[in-house]
């Protein structure tokens with residue numbers, strides 16, 4: 001049986017270390033193939049992928065319909081820039097706007113770019129529509145947030161690993177505790193442009209706010225004339241058993257920030273989606289991206305939106321999520337101190353007595369399951385929505401085993 005000490009894996013990792021910046025600490029496994037919920041390493045060993053590239057692979061590795069859309073488009077046209085129109089972008093924008101119940105789409109590539117775009121839109125809206133004094137616009141953000149890695153975004157992170165050493169930081173952000181609507185209300189004044197939150201905080205460890213929080217945020221943003229921007233880059237597009245995590249409370253934000261799964265696991269596709277009265281404030285030349293809205297991205301994104309429009313993946317995530325929650329709950333008190341589950345997305349807090357999150361992830365790797373630790377003691381599970389219930393059962397059995405050694 002092959003192990004991670006085999007020369008193939010070690011040789012590749014050592015060679016990588018020679019030339020790759022150390023901005024990640026990957027698990028010692030070298031993946032060379034993927035299909036559905038499973039990946040295969042260079043030595044032929046198979047693993048169940050319970051991370052799904054942080055939810056960018058909601059439809060699994062190599063989903064046939066997404067691959068077909070990409071292949072068909074590769075042969076026709078891949079890039080035009082927005083200097084010209086292309087015949088794929090319009091249909092993608094129309095479908096995505098309809099999925100979101102909004103008028104307009106601004107396509108970008110990575111999630112961080114969508115967040116940056118959302119910040120620009122909110123500020124432009126504050127000055128041009130709301131009448132906030134020049135350069136005074138403020139955006140309320142939550143403690144524990146994760147919105148990406150650009151300098152502006154890490155400047156309003158409260159995680160020292162994310163921000164320390166990268167200042168000076170952009171001003172204009174106000175912090176409040178996550179899950180506390182009264183704190184948001186107290187933070188809002190006449191220069192507040194927006195409240196920017198993740199409806200469920202993914203990177204923080206799948207932190208779910210108290211029931212009623214999103215509704216309260218919606219109500220007070222409406223009452224105070226402030227935009228509600230929902231960063232659904234990780235929580236959206238089927239992950240939690242609904243199209244968006246905001247749907248769990250029947251709430252519609254003013255602005256959706258989307259990314260990750262929008263690219264079907266093939267390429268980065270992100271978007272800001274809002275109504276014309278908000279997104280219409282951006283004028284030609286004020287914002288752009290060489291690759292944003294490229295025809296390949298639009299073809300893949302359109303396929304993703306069509307798959308979500310059927311509701312099939314949301315239903316599956318909801319059912320499998322209940323299944324997963326029941327099994328994970330049974331681990332509490334047995335090497336697990338707490339479990340938070342929303343759809344097919346789980347944060348599992350590991351009892352320090354049985355090891356760190358990283359150690360548990362390494363033990364799971366040895367048993368053929370890929371999971372990722374976050375913030376020391378938490379394991380994040382985000383299986384592809386195509387995973388089977390029996391595969392989840394097997395994976396939880398492996399977790400139970402590594403917690404009792």
Ligand SMILES: *Cc1c(COP(=O)(O)O)cnc(C)c1O
Pocket residue numbers: 054109110111112113115146147148149198202203231232233234235259260
């Ligand atoms: C991943 C993520 C981002 C950043 O996306 P990138 O594509 O990595 O830039 C932003 N917000 C949330 C909530 C995320 O999970």
